[in-house]
Amino acid sequence: MLPTTRNAGRTKGPIPSHCFPKARFSKAIAATIAGTLMSLSLPALAADLEEIQERGYMEVATEDNYAPFNFIEGGDAKGFNADVLEELRDYADFEIRQEILPWTGLLAAVSNDQYDMALTGASVSDERLRVFNYTPPYASAQHFAIKRADDDSISDVDDLSDKTVGVQAGSVLLSRLPELETMLEDDGGELGEVVQYESYPEAFADLANGRLDYVIDSAVPVNTLVASKPDVFAKGPAVSGAGYVSWPVPKDSPELLEYMTGFLEHLKENGRLAELQEKWFGESFPNLPEKPLKSVEQFHELAGLDD
Known part of the structure; x- marks a missing residue:
């Protein structure tokens, strides 16, 4: 089972940060993303590798x-990135300090010089690439619908028309919803009400109790959720093109990006990356891009977003 979290299983209805009427979704999503990313547009002052080495630690x-990227179980940090963090501590010749933050403020904190980088399950997006570079991807992030296991009304994308969807506030899943909106409109359908949540366990709880028709998440957590609770949830249709998960590094830290790229290559060469991918994701990803992602144009070419 997935770990119990402090926000899961609420009983007083959804606790969205916003609900969008379907007719105004495109304009509303642009305003929401702009607000979420406002602090990310500030100049990043995070330390580059030389300063990290001089002070003796990286935050x-x-x-x-x-x-399965990051979670708490029995009071301890677990997940793919928790294991990677231990590998990084063995690899680095300086101390690695960690602080656990709520997702909704994590990237803003990194961009505002509170931390040197984010070691988390961050999907690549156009907006984030304007503030961060990414190390080479370590997981796929194509988006899928999650439905209730007993819901026979959803089998393909067309079936999602006019249904209520849950998604995490400030996430790439939210920013790429226009792809689904276009898919639906091409076949005469329309995107239904969009409900934003602070965390995914909240959305999954509301899906299970019928307050939502479906939730959108990326490939790895979808597979993990469905495998852990097959009587409750089922995997629905793909609702986006290709996507990637990687570690964001501030754009003014090119040496740190190179260092973390070398660390990832080290994990590939010794086989540890594939082991951790199999352990936490249920599969390895040998065919992901091997170079850091530094621009929107590069990302679009790799993901086929301009086709």
Whole structure:
């Protein structure tokens, strides 16, 4: 089972940060993303590698509520990135300090010089690439609908028309919803009400109790959730093109990006990356891009977003 979290299983209805009427979704989503990313547009002052080595430590920010990337179980940090953090501590010749933050403020904190980088399950997006570079991806992030296991009304994308969807506030899943909106409109359908949540366990709880028709998440957590609770949830249709998960590094820290790229290559060469991918994701990803992602244009070419 997935770990119990402090926000899961609420009984007083959804606790969205916003609900959008379907007719105004495109304009509303643009305003929401702009507000979420406002602090990310500030000049990043995070330390580059030389300063980190001189002071003797690097500060990384992680989250605790996004299995299987990062979560808490029995009071301890677990997940792919928790194991990677231990590998990084063995690899680095300086101390690695970690602080666990809520997802909604994590990237803003990194961009505002509170931490040197984010070691978490962060999907690549156009907005984030304007503030961060990414190490080479370590997981796929194509988006899928999650439905209730007993819901026979959803089998393909067309069936999602006019249904209520849950998604995490400030996430790439939210920013790429226009792809689904276009898919639906091309076949005469329309995107229904969009409800934003602070964390995914909240959304999954409301899906299970019928307050939502479906939730959108990326491939790895979808597979994990469905495998852990097959009597409650089922995997629905893909609702986006290709996507990637990686570690964001501030753009003014190119040496740190190179260092973390070398660390990832080290994990590939010794086989540890594939082991951890199999352990936490149920599969390895040998064909992901091997270079850091530094621009929107590069990302679009790799993900086929301009086709």
